[in-house]
Amino acid sequence: MYGTHKRTTMIQVGKPVRGTAFVGREKEIKEILNYIEIGQSIVIIAPRRFGKTSLVTEVLRRLKTKKKYTGFIDVFEHSTVTELTRSIIAEVLENHGLKKLYQQTKGSITALLKNIKLKAVVEDFEFLVGLEDDSIDQWTNFSQSIDFIDDFAERHDKDLCFAFDEYGDILKFDKADAIIKLMRAKIQKQQKAVYIFSGSYESVMETLFTNNKSPFYRLAKIIHISYLPFSDLRRYMVKMLKGAEIDYDIKLIEDSIDFLKGHPYYCQLALQQIYLYHLTQGKAPTIHGLIDIITQSERGYLVKTWEDTSSNKEAVLVLKHLSTESTGVYAMASREKINASRTLKKLEGAGIIYQEKSAYYYYDPVFQYWVANTIK
Numbered sequence: 001m002y003g004t005h006k007r008t009t010m011i012q013v014g015k016p017v018r019g020t021a022f023v024g025r026e027k028e029i030k031e032i033l034n035y036i037e038i039g040q041s042i043v044i045i046a047p048r049r050f051g052k053t054s055l056v057t058e059v060l061r062r063l064k065t066k067k068k069y070t071g072f073i074d075v076f077e078h079s080t081v082t083e084l085t086r087s088i089i090a091e092v093l094e095n096h097g098l099k100k101l102y103q104q105t106k107g108s109i110t111a112l113l114k115n116i117k118l119k120a121v122v123e124d125f126e127f128l129v130g131l132e133d134d135s136i137d138q139w140t141n142f143s144q145s146i147d148f149i150d151d152f153a154e155r156h157d158k159d160l161c162f163a164f165d166e167y168g169d170i171l172k173f174d175k176a177d178a179i180i181k182l183m184r185a186k187i188q189k190q191q192k193a194v195y196i197f198s199g200s201y202e203s204v205m206e207t208l209f210t211n212n213k214s215p216f217y218r219l220a221k222i223i224h225i226s227y228l229p230f231s232d233l234r235r236y237m238v239k240m241l242k243g244a245e246i247d248y249d250i251k252l253i254e255d256s257i258d259f260l261k262g263h264p265y266y267c268q269l270a271l272q273q274i275y276l277y278h279l280t281q282g283k284a285p286t287i288h289g290l291i292d293i294i295t296q297s298e299r300g301y302l303v304k305t306w307e308d309t310s311s312n313k314e315a316v317l318v319l320k321h322l323s324t325e326s327t328g329v330y331a332m333a334s335r336e337k338i339n340a341s342r343t344l345k346k347l348e349g350a351g352i353i354y355q356e357k358s359a360y361y362y363y364d365p366v367f368q369y370w371v372a373n374t375i376k
């Protein structure tokens with residue numbers, strides 16, 4: 001049984017990580033906790049699969065151990081404003097262990113009032129019964145759920161940290177502008193609640209938060225998260241393989257972290273695949289073999305990312321160029337008579353590439369490798 005348990009935790013890739021699988025980020029966590037402590041809301045920006053959700057979850061977990069109130073919503077999972085409203089309320093109530101009970105009432109006023117604990121909450125917060133009242137529109141309810149976050153904390157004299165993951169996804173709702181404006185206006189005035197906003201699409205997040213005209217400008221402190229440190233990953237991978245009694249190859253571990261630049265998702269995938277290779281082949285794969293396995297298993301994602309980013313000739317040329325050379329993109333552009341700066345900006349905004357001095361790099365090393373080898 002013990003061995004089985006070790007194996008299952010070992011092979012998980014894709015879900016947000018916690019516990020021993022959570023590597024590094026100590027500096028970021030401390031920084032975020034310090035801001036939260038002083039009541040400063042936070043925005044976490046990173047490219048896809050860099051560990052935003054894992055980081056937010058870990059921050060909230062630590063706050064809970066300090067007896068703070070918390071809440072977590074993944075905006076992506078909600079398709080209507082009413083669903084969002086209900087989830088916000090359920091998350092706030094969970095601080096008193098009432099989420100399940102609240103969800104079971106399915107909005108029925110009778111059911112709400114039947115339960116003694118919920119009834120007590122409803123007595124403090126009357127709007128909760130209005131949720132099922134058809135004469136009250138969904139916007140009023142949503143607006144009151146945002147009030148509820150702070151009012152509930154106030155009522156119990158607690159600090160509350162509420163996280164909206166995939167916040168950029170709010171743009172999918174009708175009247176997204178109105179939602180964002182409303183949230184900003186309310187959040188600014190709140191005393192007990194502090195917020196974490198995190199999201200995948202950098203351009204969206206940037207538009208929402210740093211654009212001068214954008215309603216979220218200056219409301220929240222922006223924190224960028226990057227690759228995981230080499231030494232932390234090395235230690236973690238060695239520990240995991242040792243724990244699984246694998247006769248690991250340290251050079252392979254180091255080479256794979258180097259190649260993958262410390263990308264959180266891919267390093268976990270590499271670890272998983274090294275483990276599985278040992279299991280089936282009884283030995284370590286070569287670094288090239290491992291890279292091929294990773295590229296194969298990510299094919300769908302890579303093709304999709306390519307489709308999303310290479311919409312025109314300029315993007316194709318720039319991505320292709322940067323897949324093998326980090327500099328010289330402007331020289332290439334003038335040879336090809338294309339406008340590189342517009343494309344570079346767009347790719348940066350989408351979290352595909354980043355600039356360092358006068359060079360440009362892919363965030364995703366596997367995507368880079370795939371483009372270099374697949375796109376002709």
Ligand SMILES: Nc1ncnc2c1ncn2[C@@H]1O[C@H](COP(=O)(O)OP(=O)(O)OP(=O)(O)O)[C@@H](O)[C@H]1O
Pocket residue numbers: 012013014015016017021022023024025046047048049050051052053054055200264265266268269
């Ligand atoms: N701190 C970490 N330590 C170890 N592995 C991590 C860490 N953060 C992320 N990972 C790995 O990356 C994967 C993606 O993490 P997570 O879902 O938190 O990222 P995300 O940025 O929220 O992704 P998405 O853009 O898909 O929402 C995890 O399944 C895990 O394998």
Ligand SMILES: [Mg+2]
Pocket residue numbers: 052053054165
């Ligand atoms: Mg996420």
